[in-house]
Amino acid sequence: MKRARTLFATAVGLAAALSLTAKYAKQLQASGQFPDVLSSITPNDFIGAGLLQPYDRTWLDDHFTDPDGNAIKGRSYIPPTNAQIIPMIFYNKKIFAAHHLEVPTTWDQFMTVVRTLGKAGVTPLQMAGAEPWAAAYPLSGLITADVLGENPDWVKDRYAGTVKFTDADVVAAVSKYRELVTAGGFDKGALGVNYNDANTQFLAGKSAMYPMGSWLIGLIPPAGAADFGTFLLPSAGGGAVVPFTTGGTTSVSAKSADVPKAMDFAKAWSLSRTNLKTLIETDGAFPMLKDVPFDSFGAKVTPVYTEAYAYVTGGARKVSAFGEVNNDDALPAGLVDQFNAMAQKLFTDSDVKGQLAAFDAAWDKAAN
């Protein structure tokens, strides 16, 4: 952070001003101190107020493999420099081998794995349920696989009002989450487990599978990486559906005292191979720079990374990870928090239709 501020001040000659969370950026804006360059924000919240400067089309086309990965109504406010898969299922190969289990490719196979592990006294699925965002991953994974896997424009259709959360396909996907809970897929006390403890438990072999963002790869110690693998949640329609999230780094304030200089800095920062190398090694990020061979980053990666990266470079169907994207499929402001709370609620509440009806009502209120 200190290095970033120094680099920024040196590069553009402006007062260093970086914001690293959406909430903090909003607090700064509310107090008249909106920063020149921002990171880790949700652009959808800010563009309505004309606060962000879009990147120019030519630059995006020239440098990125998916120039529209973060596009909102045709304009990009975050350079699509890297990607994540949210969630993917990490699994412990030793536990699978000990119970003669194969990587499941259908929902029935997946449930068989869950039940077999449960009967054997192994926690089938790890969940960091004390963190609302992490508690939502199994649910968002199911909606992505079964609903967006069938109709990648589902979120846009929801904005248009042509589909609803109470539709049969969403109810079926969410019911699978309840099926997992009632089958003993998660520890009964999973909602009391925080992120650090969940990681520790999974990496120590105390649970067999873990639906988590691909950044978990960066936390797997290289020495033990051979014990872990990844797969995608089996979809209702069959075939692999990749819950894809195009990430990125810096957004630029349209209200900056010197927009061109701030933009120059943001572009240079986004294309920095050193930055991306760090993101690859520590955050499990998948680079999305055009014509830049992976080896040229000089990043040291584990076999888990290589296995996961194949979902990005291969032919698997990529759709927006529900609730996790910064493009036209982003949810209305405040809805991600409500979705996360609903996921926690559904851990103990079997009223799937009632919860989804309430979420429909919340959507209509937030989107209008």
Added chain:
Amino acid sequence: MPSRTPRGGRSLGLAPLAWIAVALYAMFLLFPLFQSLFWSFTDKSPLQGKSDFVGLANYTDLFSDDLFLHSLFFTGIVVVSVTVVANTVGLLLAMLLNKSTANYRVMRTLIFIPQVLSGVIVAFIWRSILTQNGLLNVLLVKVGLVEEPVAWLGSSGLATFSICVVVSWITIAFATVVYTASLQSVPAELYEAARVDGAGFFGRFRHVTLPMIAPGMTISVVLCLITTLKLYDVIAVLTSGGPANATQSTAYYLVTAAFTDNRFGYASSIAMVLLVLTALVSYSATHVLRKREADL
């Protein structure tokens, strides 16, 4: 240096300083307060410079907002339980520690530590105790009191209970100090006179201690009420308002409405309701306790 003397020969004394204090008070408290009141009648967003007047819409919306109503209910539970527990335990501890030897002074200092620590730090400490593999569960499982770890933060009931315990732990420290100070101001002669009159322990407590510490009790109860009504930091660290918004206090919901939902005007109306509620509760509690002081 001689003070400036106006016409009539009277010195200004400390009046200029007092006016500066009043000006600062107006600038840093009254102005934001009235600004917030004004915003509560608008649809202001933290992202937009302009906003429209919406009349009482934010206030009427509050009463059909389940999340807000639940946050009030949750806050009420915490306020009542923490105030009762903190003051009862605080008074008991103060009576136990009401000695002037070095040992007791050390113990009083130790008990006051939670009040000195930031709420965020206290919450982080308790988080490591209450989490699934935390100290408490390890202990309970080891001694065989439970077979499986208890989800202290993982169910709505237990998470609410845990929040009440943590906030009580912090507030007990404050109550103990207030009650200790009050007890130390009770003249020993009163106890001796009561003893001569044949009063036992409970008689002395009822007829000497309680009346004499009544002003301290008023301070402790009212400050406990105010502190818990605006509870935010412990919630943010311990549960983030979860699971499923079960432990979302009104102050926590206010911040979410303002900076996650982008409803600054709506959040301002929550702030106004919270302000009025705090004022009413504090005034009522002070009124009742003062009346009790006079009766005693």
